[in-house]
Amino acid sequence: MTATVPPTETNPQGSSSVLPPDMRVAPRVWVRQNLFNTWYNGLATLIAAVVGAILIYYGGRFVFVTGQWEAVRKYLTLLMVGIFPRDQLWRLVAQMYIVASALGLTWGTVTARSQDRSEDTGTVARRPSPFDLLRRYWPILLLLTVILVLTRTIWPTLFTLSTIAVGLCARAGAMRLPRSARRPCWYVAGFMAIASFQVVSGTSGNAWWWTSGLFAFAAFQISSARDFTKLLGTSMVWPVSGRSRLVTAKDLVWLKRSVQILAVATAVVVVRLAYWLIGDTSGVSWDKWSGLYLTLVASGAAIILSFPLSLLLAVGRRSSLPVVRWLCVGYIEIFRGVPFIALLLVAKTFIDFFLNVDTPLSLITRTIIAFTIFSSAYLAEVVRGGLQAVPKGQIEAGQAVGLQPFGVTRLIVLPQALRAVIPAMVGQFISLFKDSSLFAIISVRDFYRARELIHVPVEYSTTAIAETLVFVAFAYWALSYTMSKESQRLERHLGVGER
Secondary structure, eight states, X not given: OEEEEOOOSSOTTOEEEEOOOOSOOOHHHHHHHHTSSSHHHHHHHHHXXXXXXXXXXXXXXXXXXXXXXXXXXXXXXXXXXXXXOGGGHHHHHHHHHHHHHHHHHHHHHHHHHHXXXXXXXXXXXXXXXXXXXXXXXXXXXXXXXXXXXXXXXSHHHHHHHHHHHHHHHHHHHHHTSOGGGHHHHHHHHHHHHHHHHHHHHOSOTTTHHHHHHHHHHHHHHHHHTSOOGGGTTOEEEOTTTOOXXXXXXXXXXXXXXXXXXXXXHXXXXXXXXXXXXXXXXXXXXXXXXXXXXXHHHHHHHHHHHHHHHHHHHHHHHTOSOHHHHHHHHHHHHHHHHSOHHHHHHHHHHTHHHHHTOSSOOOHHHHHHHHHHHHHHHHHHHHHHHXXXXXXXXXXXXXXXXXXXXXXXXXXXXXXXXXXXTHHHHHHHHHHHHHHGGGGGGGTOOBHHHHHXXXXXXXXXXXXXXXXXXXXXXXXXXXXXXXHHHHHHHHHHHHTTTTO
């Protein structure tokens, strides 16, 4: 509601202001104003109430009275981990503890950095209460509660509670670290994520590349943060010429690049030596990963891998170099025009032929590759829409202060572009997560395929079909809805569409 403020001594001209809505309206008044303000609105409300009551009645009756949930209870482990070797389940337990520690460390670091910014700016940081966390993650907690209720022993409950406790302890520890330890915490969390993966898959083959890449990046960042300007104008003996001379600005650039290269090379050599001393440890083959566990791993891997690839494609499509632009346009248009099912069949049949490798890739690896290729093409168009929304004046302002094209893109364009396309990007992530159910077409035992295995025995070949479908659909909904709510919270925090 808009009202005009009359002229006063402090406001002689008067002004137009928006009066805040009354947030303390009585429930009866709110219902009358919003649901029964007209006869057709009241009729629609009554019809919706009757239909909703019928759905709640029959849905509750199915869940609590007539539903045959014994099949889900009996084969709950099959739904969670599929055909994963039962004698190797300790690997998943260890992985969950490590992942909980990494998530707790990351959560604590983010919270601590938020508190640091509040202290620097003199503002008060609002920490979420337990009720806020419950309101944000209640679908996940409800899914977890349903799973624990269906278990037959107390051990899964104890494992879940201990995992949560480990994550909370890691968060509390990260919040008590000094400010200088904020950046190393990110590297430690990344290393723990890689370690959790290799606990299950082992360290054989080229697994050391993941760790060496992380350590090389950390070494590059730490060496880049060193201040070499204090050497400017001092006398040094240079190793190439062996002469002593004053350090110039050009020498500082050369010295910084040399230190960065040396740090990265040292990190790679140290990691390779450590893996050589440890030796190749066997793990569980990817072809034996299945169930909800495989769905989460494959979806997470595709999201992580497709996001940077989509950034490169979106930026390359706007490049002034014709070859780069044509390649990116061809990639995006081809894989956006091909059905995902066709890509899955190509991944199952022909991808080894294109790669020309001696050892065939596992079916899971080929599926993740196809998943990443498909999702990156769609994400690239989403990011390109955000890039086009950035005003040209922002780019010109960055160039005016002396930033190079890469610096303008990284520091000015991409932050604004990604902020503008958060809803579309998270929507694509949710669609990507649900598309993982198509893995069943090429006999990958994902969550949906594991549900089909329940009905192979004669005992449940024609019974409990609706119950298993409802359970799988509920799990997909809980995870997707949580992603959607987190996206909305991030939009409110960043003020998307408001400023």
